[in-house]
Amino acid sequence: MRHTVRLHALAACVALAFSAHAAARDTVIPDKAVAAATALRDRAMNDITGYDFVAGLTTEVGPRLAGSAADKRGVEWTVAKFKAMGFDKVYTEKVSYPLWERRSEHAQIVAPYPQPLAVTALGYSAGTPAGGLTAQVVAFDDLAALKAADPATVKGKIVYVSTHMTPQKDGHDYGMGSATRTAGAVVAAKMGAVAYLLRSAGTDPHSRTPHTGVTGFKDPAEAIPAAALSLPDADxxxxxxxxxxxxxxxLDLDVGFKGTYQGENVIAEVTGRKHPDEVVAIGGHLDSWDLGTGAIDDGAGVAIAAAAAKLIKDMPQRPDRTIRVIAFANEEMGLWGGRAYADAHAKEVSTFQLGTESDFGAGRVWRMTASVKPEARNAIAQIAKVLEPIGVAYDASRPGGGGSDLSQMHAKGMAALSLTQDGTNYFDYHHNANDTLDKIDPKDLAQNVAVYAAFAYMAAQADGNFGSAPGAFANDGAHD
Known part of the structure; x- marks a missing residue:
């Protein structure tokens, strides 16, 4: 009896050890899939599907401010386009958010040297009283100086904060510029300012095109009028x-909140052949600001994801896992579509194989980073080897955040990449009237499609997973 018990215990230990070994087995992408992805990459480099998509969206719909009539047309256009592209499933999911409207905006120096200024209202700004608001200006060199100021010097005044971004490949100055726009307006309001102005968070010093963007106001009752000056006007x-x-x-801003709007995330799928419930998620955000036509921000991102999925769909054999394209609603005013999607699908996070979103223009992808389980690093290296010949370097020291909206699924535990585009000129056009189709180079866009198609296909064909699980990447610092 005792001998039998020992044998059972030994067998249990062996089974446990085998199970642990199996759980720790490296994720590998089969050679056949690598070869197919390489051919797919090369085909995509000369494909115009992505460019045709963004050209159609920006021409036939134009700017797509969240909650506007054009936003609704954009959803309808995208649903029809996804169906015309032949995806297996096309559907929408509801997203509710505050409706903010822009009607008109004007600014002028009254004294000592009267003259008009090129200005644009910021998202979630309050409107000024009818006829406008006139007050003395108090200026600060940066956000830190405003935060350190005596509130008595701010109360009853129009606060102006300067911010100086310089062009960079990875666009890292935008962290400072965005904080000045979002947090600065809130700080000024709490200190008693009657309005807030900033030097636009942009890098186009010779263009009188102010850059819009959202403020950090969460409660309409706490919002004050807030706007951005073009860089020459700020100077x-x-x-x-x-x-x-x-x-x-x-300052005369006819803008403000108008209740709640119900928008939609638009979703298309190429159904997986072997594991249809396991998903590689790619996408962009469908909404845009209203000053330009939303070409680089972010018609290009939706186009890249849709074109990549279409090329995979057109392969001789369907991928093993599902490729899901998500065109997110209202990213611009607070990741509303991304947050709604993550909340709705949090319980399914383990079924997400890998994901990332394109939302940094249409410049060539030059860097890949990843947040995956250790046993999947070799598979990421396999993807990197396929992408290296088209200019993408793998930086294993950095996490991968999944892009703007999909950062929210990453925060729930989705394994994620970051595919960084060349943003050297991105902030010349970001959130301003110059965000138009002519800023997109079709060859650069095709390189993006090639990157997304190759990585998505290889992830779908992988033998093993990349580590998605509830809370799996809570400490990697790559998400909000």
Whole structure:
């Protein structure tokens, strides 16, 4: 009896050890899949599906401010386009968010040197009283200086904060520029300012095209009028301030909240042949600001994902796992589509094989980073080897955040990549009237499609997973 018990115990230990070994087995991409992905990559490099998509969206719909009539047309256009592309499933999921409208905006220096200024209202800004608001300007060199100021010097004034971004390949100055826009408006309001102005978070010093973007106001009752000046107009205001004379400015913003809107994420799928419930998620956000036509931000991202999935769908054999394209709603005013999607699908996070979103323009992808389980690093290296000949370097020291909206699924535990595009010129056009189709180079866009098609196909064909599980990447610092 005792001998039998020992044998059973030994067998249990062997089974446990085998199970642990199996659980730790490396994820590998079969040679056949690598060869197919290489051919897919080369085909995509000369394909115009992505460019045709973004050209159609920006021409036939144009700018797609969240909650606007054009936003609704954009959803309808995308549903029809996905169906025309032959995806197996096309559907929408509801997304509710505050409706904010822009009607008109004007600014001018009243004294000491009267003149108009090129200005645009910021998202979730309050409107000014009818006829506008006139007050003295108090200026700060940066957000830190505003935060350190005595509230008594701010109360009742129009706060102006400068911010100076320089062009960079990875666009890292935008962290500072975005914080000045979002947090600065909130800080100024709490200190008693009657309005907030900033030097646009952009890098186009010779263009009088102000850059819009969202503020950090969460409660309409706490919002104050907030706007951005073009860089030349900000320079002009700063020169006037430095004259030492009191500066008075009139701001007239006809904008504001108008209840709640129900938008939609638009989703298309290429159904997996072997594991249809396991998903490789790719996408972009369908909404845009209303000053340009939303070409680089982010019609290009939706086009890249859709074209990549279409090329995979057109292969002789369907992928083993499902390729899911998500065109997210209202990213611009707070990741509403991404957050709604993550909340709705959090319980399914383990079924997400790998994911990332394109939302940094249409410049060539030059860097890949990843947040995956250790046993999947070799598979990521296999993907990197296929992408290297088209200019993508793998940086194993950085996490992969999944892009803007899909960062929310990553926060739930989805394994994720970051595919960084060349953003050297991105912030010349970001959130302003120059975000138009002519800024997209079809060859650069095709390289993006090649990157997304190759990685998505290889992830779908992998023998093993990349580590998605509830809370799996909570400490990697790659998500909000």
């Amino acid at each position: 002009q205001l700063e020169r006037v301030v430095k004259s030492g004379k009191p500066v008075t400015l009139k």
